[in-house]
Amino acid sequence: MKRILIATLGSVLIATAPAVAAAQTNPVELIGDVKVDKVVVENGKEKHVLVEPGVVVPGDALLFTTTYRNAGATPIKDFVVTNPLPDAVQLAPQGADQLVVSVDGGKTFGKLTTRRVTGSDGAPRAAVEADVTHIRWVLPVLAPGASGALSYHAIVR
Amino acid sequence: MKNQIALRAASGTVAFVSACMVVLPGTAHASGVAAGTLIQNTASATYTSGSASGTVSSNTVTVKVDELLDVAVAGLTSTPAVAGSSNVVLIYSVTNTGNGPEAFDIAVNAAVAGNDFDAVVQQVVIDSNGNGTYDPGIDTVLATGSPTPAIAPDAALAVFVIVSLPGTAADGDTSQVQLTATSTTGSGTPGTVFAGQGDGGGDAVVGSSTATQSDNDALIASLASVALTKAASIVDPFGGSQPVPGAVVTYTLTATVSGTGQADSLHITDVIPAGTAYQAGTLTLDSAALSDAADTDAGEASPSGIDVNLGTVAGGSTKTVKFNVKIN
Numbered sequence: 001m002k003r004i005l006i007a008t009l010g011s012v013l014i015a016t017a018p019a020v021a022a023a024q025t026n027p028v029e030l031i032g033d034v035k036v037d038k039v040v041v042e043n044g045k046e047k048h049v050l051v052e053p054g055v056v057v058p059g060d061a062l063l064f065t066t067t068y069r070n071a072g073a074t075p076i077k078d079f080v081v082t083n084p085l086p087d088a089v090q091l092a093p094q095g096a097d098q099l100v101v102s103v104d105g106g107k108t109f110g111k112l113t114t115r116r117v118t119g120s121d122g123a124p125r126a127a128v129e130a131d132v133t134h135i136r137w138v139l140p141v142l143a144p145g146a147s148g149a150l151s152y153h154a155i156v157r
Numbered sequence: 158m159k160n161q162i163a164l165r166a167a168s169g170t171v172a173f174v175s176a177c178m179v180v181l182p183g184t185a186h187a188s189g190v191a192a193g194t195l196i197q198n199t200a201s202a203t204y205t206s207g208s209a210s211g212t213v214s215s216n217t218v219t220v221k222v223d224e225l226l227d228v229a230v231a232g233l234t235s236t237p238a239v240a241g242s243s244n245v246v247l248i249y250s251v252t253n254t255g256n257g258p259e260a261f262d263i264a265v266n267a268a269v270a271g272n273d274f275d276a277v278v279q280q281v282v283i284d285s286n287g288n289g290t291y292d293p294g295i296d297t298v299l300a301t302g303s304p305t306p307a308i309a310p311d312a313a314l315a316v317f318v319i320v321s322l323p324g325t326a327a328d329g330d331t332s333q334v335q336l337t338a339t340s341t342t343g344s345g346t347p348g349t350v351f352a353g354q355g356d357g358g359g360d361a362v363v364g365s366s367t368a369t370q371s372d373n374d375a376l377i378a379s380l381a382s383v384a385l386t387k388a389a390s391i392v393d394p395f396g397g398s399q400p401v402p403g404a405v406v407t408y409t410l411t412a413t414v415s416g417t418g419q420a421d422s423l424h425i426t427d428v429i430p431a432g433t434a435y436q437a438g439t440l441t442l443d444s445a446a447l448s449d450a451a452d453t454d455a456g457e458a459s460p461s462g463i464d465v466n467l468g469t470v471a472g473g474s475t476k477t478v479k480f481n482v483k484i485n
Contacts, residue, residue: 030215055350055360057225058189058256066200066215076204083200088190157190
């Protein structure tokens, strides 16, 4: 009962479509993944464990991770990863203050504490996790072979 | 001289507490994203490599949202329904607090602990036209064992339970009737999974409500009892009170209605005793004259007998009928 579809589209294209991509093999790999963040009680202590998404219902916590790697021979610069939040989730409070986010559909970015939105009463108010539409990570340089993972916690609305 | 007396009364009636509109709660998306929704996440990147710039997208990861099975039940008859001789309508709401369309099995239990009497369940009816009020002949009767139609997430369905008093109920007795709604997909400990049975193709998972919930409505018996007494006083032609020919007998019939309910269609009838003759124009109700003819007033009288229609009489009242006969 696996409901995660890890499409290996990117790598398949590179491997099987040399005629199209011959001119430029993309030197950067981005691989997405998702896990369910479950709280289990073990010896009376709460513990977070990451499991493959089996059953997912509203209120469940998810951890989305994007792994990057510079597979090329030259340094990559101005590496900007943008991740629109799926409509059905909202950003979780966990780690949200560390992220650079947008609350206006990706037009402007900044720390969540600096963002403001128009409330339902028409008056501006401080943005909250549920207002976040995009997350962005900026890495100035990726040396050849450098890799890492970017992740955010979300809650199924 | 033998008198006969007859009393016809249907005791008690319904003081019906229904016509109040039911406002069912409907908050948007309280139950979360719909079952079957696909959560798809894709990241993309821009970069420069030397003098060239490039873009790259990740694979898309997809998670399907499963169906959460949750339900809330509320008895909406806030003050006990007053039950007399007619059926009483108890109103409940069944709210689908899950995230997929779901049908619910309805069970009605009239034998709640602490009851003075257990109501007789006549019918379970769903509010098919959605107006919150029981419409006989319009709203759909739920056959025994049949579930409700599917209720949309966050939507509520009013369910009417039609009950009547058992013969054992006494005036002022109270009773509760419990309605239980259970998800047809399944219920149980929160977290129980029904693989592949979720709406939208995923699994179904029991939520915090255990997918089965109950609530009670209350009713109170309001009944009336009728007691009838008959008295005679005689005035003879000689100024005495002897039952001799020519003496006039005044009969006094007193109906006493007691209880919190009311007596419906209450008639006082009496037969003119053999050997006597009804004295025309002497029929009275509570000292007011009634014509002998069968007309718009409550009474009629003939040589054979009298009939006074008291209609509906509330508990706590007394009605007095008098008429005269002359001994032949």
